[in-house]
Amino acid sequence: MDQLDEETKKKFQNLTQLGQSLELLSQQKLQIDSTIRETEMALEELEKASPDTVVYKQVGGILVKSERNKLLDEKKSDKETLNMRSNTLAQKIERTKSTFENMQKSLQADLQNQ
């Protein structure tokens, strides 16, 4: 590392940071996609249930009695919000990946010219 010029060192640091960002974004997307699948399973159960089925909402260590139609609306809205966030993350990942690959090529060119 000591023999590299300043600009190449900087590129190397940026590349490392981009790699870490990519990993973080991928983890966030995995988690949101898993919540989407759980929300879809909840929706499936609610859609199979009749409107007067007893349902509860579970949050922060408590259960509160609710209504099937109300929870159905809530979970549909949750799913939309989560889908939007997942798509935004997918775009961010795509852009970061492309920047990463360009910087990687540029760095490789630098290293071959030294």
Add this chain to the structure above:
Amino acid sequence: MDQLDEETKKKFQNLTQLGQSLELLSQQKLQIDSTIRETEMALEELEKASPDTVVYKQVGGILVKSERNKLLDEKKSDKETLNMRSNTLAQKIERTKSTFENMQKSLQADLQNQ
């Protein structure tokens, strides 16, 4: 590493990849086996309960009222599916392990001949 010939390097890379696959498959099996144990505990509770016991299904942050016999069937079917997946993974792990060990021996032979 620089002194190894191309074929040996390739074997080394394949061995590393196989090791990572093995670890991933083992983690997946651990998780499925843990879900099987939880499903068996649910089945046990349902079998002890009378057919008219109040039961709920828990999914994606909601609870939906169900029936003991219905949940019993569902959990039995879940258990079968999970058992099949666990067995498939066990076979995959066995095959990957055997390939790993053969490649390891071949690599050791290569290294001793260099």
Add this chain to the structure above:
Amino acid sequence: MDQLDEETKKKFQNLTQLGQSLELLSQQKLQIDSTIRETEMALEELEKASPDTVVYKQVGGILVKSERNKLLDEKKSDKETLNMRSNTLAQKIERTKSTFENMQKSLQADLQNQ
């Protein structure tokens, strides 16, 4: 490392320990802040519910029927306790960070003088 004098080695060890403490404290704060957010979501649901809504408390693998007003008080008190712990941790993190940075500068000065 072998060429460093005893005092510099000690500073290096202290710096490493402080770095580990900082990481641990940050993880604890993240976890408490996540519990605060969950508690706030529970409070929100309870505040929207009428006083006679059926509610349950969920703890250690069981559900116990409770009352909306009782759980509302409990969760408000939980939130206060959690907020105090989060603030105490924030102060500890701030102080540890400041000690870390001072020791880092002192160590850098030592290394340049050797």
Add this chain to the structure above:
Amino acid sequence: MDQLDEETKKKFQNLTQLGQSLELLSQQKLQIDSTIRETEMALEELEKASPDTVVYKQVGGILVKSERNKLLDEKKSDKETLNMRSNTLAQKIERTKSTFENMQKSLQADLQNQ
């Protein structure tokens, strides 16, 4: 490592394995102690509740209606079993730690005599 004699190498390997065992045992104890705390919180709620309070048992993605006195007995028995396991682990950890420290000293003596 290459200059060490066979016996010292073996001691080193055993020491590493003991260290890994210690870490694993400590993690298992942490997890059991956390389940004990949760079981104690469940017991506390059940003890405060009147015998006719509606309670549910939560297991493997379902809720089954139960009775306060029945769950109280079950959770007391759970707590005893968990306490025994925690104590057994504490003893195992103590013994492993002592073996680890003896082997560490023996290894240090070997290294100084080489």
